[in-house]
Amino acid sequence: MQTVFRLCLICAITTLFSCGGGSGNSNNNTVWKVELAFSRVDNPSGLDPFTVDATILRDGSPTAGLQPLIQLGRGTHDAVSDLGDGRYRFTVTPDQTGEYPVTVSFETGSLTRTALVLKSVHADWGQPMSVPGLVNTEGYEDGATITPDGQYLFVQTGPQYFSGLFVFLAPRANGGCGGDRLNPVICHHPWLDTLPGTYTAPERPGFFDGRFSGSTFLHNSNAFGIDIDQAPIFAFATMFYGFKKQPDGSFSEPFYVAFDDLNDAIANPFGMSFRMNADGSATMIFAHNDGDPGAVVDQDNDNLTAAVDSGFDVYTLDITPGQNTSLGQYTVGNPPVRGSFFPSAQVNFDKTGTEGAYGTQGNPHLYVLNDGSIDSIWTDDEFDGDDADPGNDSDIGDLSVYTLSSG
Template identity: 45%
Template sequence: MRGKEIVGNAAVWCLSGAVLLVTGCDGAPSKKSSDDLPIRIDDPSMSVQLNRQDDVDGLDKIAVTVELLRGSQPATGLENSLALTLPAGMTASDFAEIEDGIYQTLLTPSRTGEFEITVSENITFGLSETLHPVVLADVHEDWGQPMMVEGLVNTDGYEDGIAISPDGEYLFVQYSPAYFSGLILFNFSREDGGCGGDRLSPERCTHPWIDNTIGPVSAPERPDFYNARINSDGTWRHNSVSWGMGDDTLTLFSVSNVFYGFKRQFDGSYREPFIIAFDDEGDGISSPFGLSVLPDYGSSDNYLLALSFNAPDDTESVDFDDNGTADAESLLDIYTLQSALGDPINLGNFNYSDTPGTPPQRDSSFGLTKVGFSDVGIEGIAGTQGNPHLFRESSTVSSIWTDDEYDAKGPGSDHGELSVYVNLTDSYPSFSWQKVVLPAPVNLADPSQEIQPFFTGTELYFTRSNDTELPAVWMSKYSGAHTQTDFGNTALWATPVKVLAASSDQEIGNIIAIGEPTVGTIDGDEVMFFVYGVVRGFDETSGLADINMQAGYVRRND
């Protein structure tokens, strides 16, 4: 019998029989094992696999392949006893036995979205399996069937900033029990149904997306979440303990958000959540983003983490023109730490200063080290270094890949561009880095935005969008050495290809946003994880879509 998940094209393999249940059909490991009970050679089993089939004229179809066994022998002639439970927006052909004991049907989606399908054989075996394929507007031929991440990762709150450890053992998301679209609606003009960027002026702005939380804030999905800003009825207090601001005194729409890590389980799902956050008096607003994870070289227990953070008490500024005078604050910078994973990680405390409206102050528990980019000129800490990705060739982090903004002096500055900071030493975190803004065809001129880089050594994955196209995941092959000279050489970067794309049709259930590519190797397979946005509904006044941000993955084809 088989007892593992095939990540990517295939979904959970559910094993059952008269005396043995290795993996429950709900995806949770059973307490029973082969040591508990004898295995009969005629025990029935069912495995289900999903494979994407390219369709040049429309949305890709999904081949559902079911294998039925009695012990090790194919169970034949059961095509009429197989059944599918499908949601609206998807149809299926009849099952056909394509080999002895192997049956197949073809699913045809009528829209993008995340779907729940159940495959059942109820007459002879009494087995069923529930799967969650994700249908996108476009998937590159090198990649298989996208799937929703199973386990405790996805909720009604928003999951963003996804990151996978290289070995696939730990998955991370940034989480808030907030309406993601509330962040957009807040800046809409009041005439258009928004808050105009100010929640209190000229009068108090109220809206369900601004006033209410959505998603869990406790175990099992989100243990240890900070709730100092959430009322017992699930509404936001719009306060800040760490800044000394009382209820309904914040003009901004500031949501509590933290990182959660999840451990990969036997069945391929991700569970055992643990929080990674600063403790700012329980506010959850002094928050990093863009987590990157590597195993700590030479240590079997620790991992090396990097993240982007604008510390509220950080007074470091940038001297743009090297004249000895600071010109602007440094904004988001890259910080790093080493830590074991699995238990809650407190990145450090930010405490109330005792003066209302002034930044909270870090104490000695602050455990992060700022990466030593220069504070002179525009090639160091100037502007934002967002969504960092650590790349290591041997024992040392050799480069850090970021999306950079606002690193030019004066109004307008520059738009989102991908950069790589090359380590000129054999240590990390180093104090000698050379920044290279990636050339075309990776970075394109405004209005094109390139963000969220992930470098594998020979391929660069990133998110690209412009004023007419939705964000999509792209990839450019790289053929040069890992040096500042080669990284800046246009000839060494291939024209990017689109890997994953969302739909432009804003209908309920459709996926209209995608991004945050991150790649790991699981059981020898290359697997890309990503974030996608599903339309949950619409705001009547502004017309904005209520987008539920979710985590998905797709396996590279053999």
């Protein structure tokens, strides 16, 4: 089974600073609201503690002399100090790396934010935080990008365990699948077969669910014509979702930007980059390998033979942020066949030579000048280890820059 997705190192979607508010009404119509701000305390000898400033507002005014309730998901905190200006300060001491949910409540006002404790943090950084809102789930989030105006955050996301990849690759003798789910017998493991994350509203409305049954991963493919539990590999089901920034700094109002691949959620864009347009639309570029057997290029510049798979290429499409967008359709095939509806257009890098479309143009970045014009496109040639050998897909860290000559 040929896949059209790229696997990335899993990352927690984080911000360096966080503040926000939670509010509610009490019986006497008083409105209580809590705002939280986090700061990291440098600790050269161990894990960094973090200080929390909780501002409690009564009908919009910071109010001193209260006793807020503090709840931690892990770790311990010292005594709460009333700073006299509506702020209440305490410091959390971690006992291990990971996520640290912090909830501060008073009367009907309550707010939870999650700090991320890392083994090492650069001195210039503040306190890393989990992005609040509907972005993070118990499943998989990766490949974060944000629009230049800071109003929309995009992530690649799916309901499965990322750690299932390691089980799939591990030798059978060690409890893994040895890189083949089917041979010598079908390989099963909770990390392969169970979906810990959500794929429904409110977090993921419209997620393509043709490879799920409840919390079970079916290991099938509609687009490839593969029956349930007959996929030889562990093919992730992921889609790109965007989230709009809210007044409190959280990101919600999810929408997807995806290929319609018969409800598989296998075909995906990668490495999104954006230019915001005056009419409210956004010009998006992304990397994609559609598996088209005709997508071959002339690798040696002799203008005679086009014999090398072009690999991942850069595509573009104007989208309306906040609205679901189909990048194109695929029909059944092995690999799936591009359908008649395919609004995404391939960027022309000239289909000749090692400086053209041959090989991988991954994770593209759209370099936009201050006047809004496009200067160049930068790409990560992450699978092109040896230009003299088209079959060498090792990563030697090359980048390519393509300057705009017209259009």
